[in-house]
Amino acid sequence: MLASQKDFNNAVSQVKLLKEDPGNEVKLKLYALYKQATEGPCNVPKPGMLGFINKTKWDAWNALGSLSKEAARQNYVDLVSRLSASSESPSPEAPAADRKQPESDSLVVTSEDGITTIRLNRPAKKNALTTQMYRDIIAALQAASKDESAITVLTGSGDYYCSGNDLTNFTHLPAGGLEEMARSAAALLRDFVNCFIDFPKPLVAVVNGPAVGISVTILGLFDVVYATDRASFHTPFSHLGQSPEGCSSYTFPKIMGSSKAAEMLLFGKKLTAQEACAQGLVTEVFPDGTFQKEVWARLKAYSKLPPNAMRISKQIIRNREKEKLHAVNAEESSVLRERWQSDECMNAIASFLSRKVKL
Numbered sequence: 394m395l396a397s398q399k400d401f402n403n404a405v406s407q408v409k410l411l412k413e414d415p416g417n418e419v420k421l422k423l424y425a426l427y428k429q430a431t432e433g434p435c436n437v438p439k440p441g442m443l444g445f446i447n448k449t450k451w452d453a454w455n456a457l458g459s460l461s462k463e464a465a466r467q468n469y470v471d472l473v474s475r476l477s478a479s480s481e482s483p484s485p486e487a488p489a490a491d492r493k494q495p496e497s498d499s500l501v502v503t504s505e506d507g508i509t510t511i512r513l514n515r516p517a518k519k520n521a522l523t524t525q526m527y528r529d530i531i532a533a534l535q536a537a538s539k540d541e542s543a544i545t546v547l548t549g550s551g552d553y554y555c556s557g558n559d560l561t562n563f564t565h566l567p568a569g570g571l572e573e574m575a576r577s578a579a580a581l582l583r584d585f586v587n588c589f590i591d592f593p594k595p596l597v598a599v600v601n602g603p604a605v606g607i608s609v610t611i612l613g614l615f616d617v618v619y620a621t622d623r624a625s626f627h628t629p630f631s632h633l634g635q636s637p638e639g640c641s642s643y644t645f646p647k648i649m650g651s652s653k654a655a656e657m658l659l660f661g662k663k664l665t666a667q668e669a670c671a672q673g674l675v676t677e678v679f680p681d682g683t684f685q686k687e688v689w690a691r692l693k694a695y696s697k698l699p700p701n702a703m704r705i706s707k708q709i710i711r712n713r714e715k716e717k718l719h720a721v722n723a724e725e726s727s728v729l730r731e732r733w734q735s736d737e738c739m740n741a742i743a744s745f746l747s748r749k750v751k752l
């Protein structure tokens with residue numbers, strides 16, 4: 394569900410209470426989103442060259458094109474909430490030794506040789522993501538964005554990279570029933586994906602085995618994806634009565650073209666590592682026997698590169714897409730909120746849980 398007018402008004406008030414000046418670039422973004430949210434697409438003539446400030450503001454507003462008022466409102470609220478969170482964080486650097494450890498053992502976070510590694514550690518369940526794991530990954534990414542490491546890696550323990558969302562997440566119905574469960578799942582999903590969109594350092598996936606569902610879709614938000622030749626990439630959303638997330642409805646067609654993306658996202662075609670590499674989703678495939686050795690040697694060398702240069706280069710590559718990605722994430726989460734309440738979805742999950750169907 395997109396942000397309400399009330400959420401937007403609150404965010405407008407919150408901006409005035411920020412403890413730190415967010416800088417001109419962010420202020421310009423806030424201005425543009427505010428105008429788009431309240432007046433719609435830019436509808437005033439471009440100021441002349443002499444009105445430099447007004448022209449810069451006009452350019453920022455105009456750059457939002459036909460973004461809807463609702464999406465602009467949502468992006469404004471998201472941006473303010475990120476600014477408020479970062480201005481409240483106690484220190485800009487969180488050394489690895491002080492890192493708050495995840496709540497559950499299903500995630501292990503380590504920092505060594507300039508690399509922070511977030512490891513999914515639930516091998517008996519193929520690293521399926523529990524609700525707590527989503528929360529722990531959010532916290533781990535937030536900490537990694539501020540720690541001293543140059544590169545952040547996501548990988549898995551055991552023979553799988555990740556089997557996607559733990560389908561039993563949907564069996565713990567809260568007091569508010571299915572509707573309330575879908576609402577909170579959509580909110581968690583949006584926060585989770587936002588962290589990947591906003592992650593400021595090089596983010597690398599070390600795909601140590603098959604990947605399913607959301608662990609595949611978010612790969613479009615990584616900077617580099619290394620895979621063992623044992624890996625496969627599977628997004629069986631239609632089989633599950635669900636729809637794409639992780640911004641894949643936008644990133645996959647961009648990466649591999651619309652028809653290859655449709656085969657994966659609509660028909661659940663499973664790609665081999667080599668196919669995923671040929672489609673541009675994977676950066677490089679390594680033989681399984683030497684995968685760990687080769688990949689980590691390479692990452693250790695990359696982690697010695699100047700970290701600020703890497704951050705800034707990432708910013709240039711990714712920044713112009715960010716607003717779009719936030720809007721896509723909000724829309725995908727809102728569509729899924731409906732899907733999760735559908736019979737198609739409930740029946741598919743029940744079939745998996747009753748062991749009738751395996752993907």
Ligand SMILES: CCCCCCCCCC/C=C/CC(=O)SCCNC(=O)CCNC(=O)[C@H](O)C(C)(C)COP(=O)(O)OP(=O)(O)OC[C@H]1O[C@@H](n2cnc3c(N)ncnc32)[C@H](O)[C@@H]1OP(=O)(O)O
Nearest residue numbers: 517518519521556557558559560562578582606607751752
């Ligand atoms: C308030 C609610 C909060 C919710 C918050 C979440 C919101 C975000 C949601 C984002 C949406 C994401 C969409 C997706 O990710 S869709 C993809 C979902 N994944 C699947 O459908 C995969 C299901 N698993 C399988 O098909 C097979 O297990 C496998 C992965 C092909 C592996 O098969 P294999 O034969 O090798 O192994 P087993 O089946 O015996 O698996 C070993 C045990 O692991 C359990 N398992 C595996 N995957 C999952 C899973 N995704 N969810 C739950 N459990 C899983 C499996 O049941 C076995 O358990 P057992 O030993 O106890 O039987």
